[in-house]
Amino acid sequence: MPSFSIPLTGLEADSTALNTIANNLANLNTTAFKAQNVTFSDLFYQQIGTAGSGDPIEVGAGTQVASTSTDFTVGSTTSTGNASNVALEGSGFFVVQNNGEVEYTRDGTFNVNTNGFLVTQSGLSVLGYPSVNGVVKTDAPLAPIQVPVGQVEAPKQTQNLTITANLNASAGAAASNGFTFAGNLNSATTGGTIVNEPITLYDSNGQVQTFNAALTPSGTANQWNYALTLNGVAASANGTGTLTFNPATGALTSPSAPLTGITFPATTNGANPLNLGWDPSSLTETASATALTGAAQLGGASANTTSVPVPVQIYDSLGEPHNATVTFTKDLTGINQWKYSVTLPPSDAGGAVSANASGTLNFSSSGVLSKINGVAAGPATSTLPLTFAGLADGAANLSFNWNLYGASGQPTITQVASASGSSATNQDGYAGGEYTGYTIDGNGVISAQFSNSQTTAIGQLGVASITNEQGLTRLGDNNYETTLASGEASTGVANSGGRGAIHDSALEASNVDISTEFADLIVAQRAFEANSKAVTTFDTVAQETINLIH
Incomplete structure (x- = not known):
């Protein structure tokens, strides 16, 4: 007699396959x-005899479902534009909590509940590493992540200020480097007559100095003595000499080359010594009347001390902004030296101001900061502590550091021959701000955003890796739990330990392949129909057997 149980096992296994395929298709979106796959295995065999060769003659008892395996390949990532959505690109699971029990999910459709906690669509708490004062503690136990909805971030007083700027090395003044005048000296002039030619010169501070060239007949034909003075003081070098002219043509014959090294000592305003040159070849001596023209200084310029103001907004202990101004002015009393001053509007503060609020900066010949208030510049001496007392709004004294060296260990202010100006100002204070939203970055760090443009890390999503993912139990709602077969989960953060990266504002799609499922559906359908045919055939054979009795 045929055994109905054999095709019935096939029908049962095929039903499982059809149900699995239908479930995959139902969860296409x-x-x-x-997606799940069903694998079959045959049942036990009954030996009903042996062949002449001794080989066993066996009859099988049917089939059974051997396993249902899960395809954990990553689904495609779909951008949603919703900051609450995250997708795992790679292996791993988000960690959630259900009434104290830890579960795992790949579904990153998160929201914020009425208490400000990050939760899944089904309301389970999302677990992550907590943050203390904006720093995530990945060595702490996982905990529900709370978003500071409705909270106000406290203001922060400015503690550090950095200015990146260049001060034009060409600013200031230029000292005269020579003088000139032309004309004729009357050859009949008698001794004792002095011909003066006053000229205005500039010293290194751009200040006007009175220069005079006195020309006197020497008593020898065709020769004149010259004496050069500055503010009535004789030159310290090359300030006197004799001019000799050709009696026939009146042209200068000696000196035959321009004069150099005419030196005057430093003036009383602290300017550098003047070093001048003079080319007297444009002078002549003839019978015509003495007449000098074209007197002028060469190379000098008056003082150009245009200040370079750099505005920067800083904050006091109450979060009130103050428009501080750092002003740089070329110091004409020193070489490559600038004065600085840091001020607040008079209406903002009326108390004492620290001594470092004004001072001097010196630069090397290559434009590098060399001294700060007379002290050699370097990382150890580059911080200027500043304090403004008596703030009008009642805040604490505004004390902060002006850092003249950057994080790279190099000065942030230079002096080269380029336009003066600031390219960047940075300070670390801010006003108070209200919570406006949050973001999740590629490492799973969740940062709260505030209306004062500040962001603060409030936690980091935990990501679990499972040794044997096939051993997980499905719980519904896209959740899984570990079993003895799967092993315990190892929890860390994204992009570490083989865990995948996190794609913000996106969700992972289902990995069900509709064409594959349709193909499997046809195969399962044909198998079910074949087993059904076996049952009807067995029924016919059984009826024929029963009819043999009658």
Whole structure:
């Protein structure tokens, strides 16, 4: 007699396959759904004899479902534009909590509940590493992540200020480097007559100095003595000499080359010594009347001390902004030296100001900061502590550091021959701000955003890796739990330990392949029909056997 149990096992196994395929197709659009596959194995065999060769003659008892495996390949990532949505690109699971029990999911459709906690669509708490004072503690236990909805971030007083700027090395003044005048000296002039030619010169501070060239007949034909003075003081070098002219043509014959090294000592205003040159070849001596023209200084310029103001907004202990101004002015009393001053509007503060609020900066010949208030510049001496007392709004004294060296260990202010100006100002204070939203970055760090443009890390999503993912139990709602077969989960953060990266504002799609499922559906259908045919055939054979009795 045929055994109905054999095709019935096939029908049961095929039903499982059809149900699995139908479930896959039903979840074609389920976020982060993972398709399942059914595998079969044969049942035991009954030996009913042996062949002449001794080989066993066996009859099988049917089939059974050997396993249902899950395809954990990553589904495609779909951008949603929703900051609450995250997708795992790679292996791993988000960690959630259900009434104290830890579960795992690939579905990153998160929201914020009425208490400000990050939760899944089904309301389970999302677990992550907590943050203390904006620093995530990945060595702490996982905990529910709370978003500071409705909270106000406290203001922060400015503590550090950095200015990146260049001060034009060409600013200031230029000292005269020579003088000139032309004309004729009357050859009949008698001794004792002095011909003066006053000229205005500039010293290194751009200040006007009175220069005079006195020309006197020497008593020898065709020769004149010259004496050069500055503010009535004789030159310290090359300030006197004799001019000789050709009696026939009146042209200068000696000196035959321009004069150099005419030196005057430093003036009383602290300017540098003047070093001048003079080319007297444009002078002549003839019978015509003495007449000098074209007197002028060469190379000098008056003082150009245009200040370079750099505005920067800083904050006091109450979060009130103050428009501080750092002003740089070329110091004409020193070489490559600038004066600085840091001020607040008079209406903002009326108390004492620290001594470092004004001072001097010196630069090397290559434009590098060399001294700060007379002290050699370097990382150890580059911080100027500043304090403004008596703030009008009642805030604490505004004390902060002006850092003249950057994080790279190099000065942030230079002096080269380029336009003066600031390219960047940075300070670390801010006003108070209200919570406006949050973001999740590629490492799973969740940062709260505030209306004062500040962001603060409030936690980091935990990501679990499972040794044997096939051993997980499906719980519904896109959740899984570990079993003895899967092993315990190892929890860390994204982009570490083989865990995938996190894609913000996106969700992972189902990995169900509709064409594959349709093909499997046809195969399962044909198998079910074949087993059904076996049952009807067995029924016919059984009826024929019963009819043999009658």
